[in-house]
Amino acid sequence: MGLTQILFWLLSALAVASALMVITRKNPVHSVLYLVVTFFAISGHYILLNAQFLAVVNIIVYAGAIMVLFLFVVMLMNLNANSEPQKNKLLQFAGVISGGSLFLVLIAALIKSKEVSSAVEMQTGNYGLVKNLGQVLFKDYVLPFEISSVLFLSAMIGAVVISKKEH
Structure with a gap:
C-alpha cells in the first residue's frame, strides 16, 4: 500500500465524516465549519489527481469566499422556527423552475462529458x-x-x- 493510497483513504474518511457532521449538527455555524473541512478534503483529492488548479480554486472560492458568505447569512438570520414566515407559492414555483433548469444543464453537461472522458482515458488531447x-x-x-x-x-x-439596520 503506497503513500498515495493511504492519503486517498484518509482524505476519503475525513470527507465522508465531515459531510455527515454537516447534516447531523443542530447548530448551523458548526455545520458550515464542517463543510469547510469537507472542501479541504476534496481539495486534497484534487491534488492526488494532479489537478492542482482545481484544488486551489476549490480552496479559494468555496472554502474561502462562499463559506464566508454562508457564515455571514447564517449569523444574520434569526433561526427561530416559531417566527419563520410562510413560503410564497410564487417563490416555490420559481424554485421548481430553477431546479429544473439546473437539472437540464447537468444532463447536457453529462452528455457532452462522454466524449471528453474518452479522450482523457486514452490520454489524447489537451484536456x-x-x-x-x-x-x-x-x-x-x-x-x-x-x-x-x-x-x-x-x-x-x-x-x-x-x-x-433600519433606524
Whole structure:
C-alpha cells in the first residue's frame, strides 16, 4: 500500500465524516465549519489527481469566499422556527423552475462529458490544462461567465442591504 493510497483513504474518511457532521449538527455555524473541512478534503483529492488548479480554486472560492458568505447569512438570520414566515407559492414555483433548469444543464453537461472522458482515458488531447480552460471560458462561455459575475455582485449588494439596520 503506497503513500498515495493511504492519503486517498484518509482524505476519503475525513470527507465522508465531515459531510455527515454537516447534516447531523443542530447548530448551523458548526455545520458550515464542517463543510469547510469537507472542501479541504476534496481539495486534497484534487491534488492526488494532479489537478492542482482545481484544488486551489476549490480552496479559494468555496472554502474561502462562499463559506464566508454562508457564515455571514447564517449569523444574520434569526433561526427561530416559531417566527419563520410562510413560503410564497410564487417563490416555490420559481424554485421548481430553477431546479429544473439546473437539472437540464447537468444532463447536457453529462452528455457532452462522454466524449471528453474518452479522450482523457486514452490520454489524447489537451484536456485539463489551465491554458485551455481559460481559452474556452473567455471565448465560448464569456456571456455566462459575465452573467455569473453580475449575479455575484447582486448577491453582495443583497448581503449589504440585509445587514443594514433600519433606524
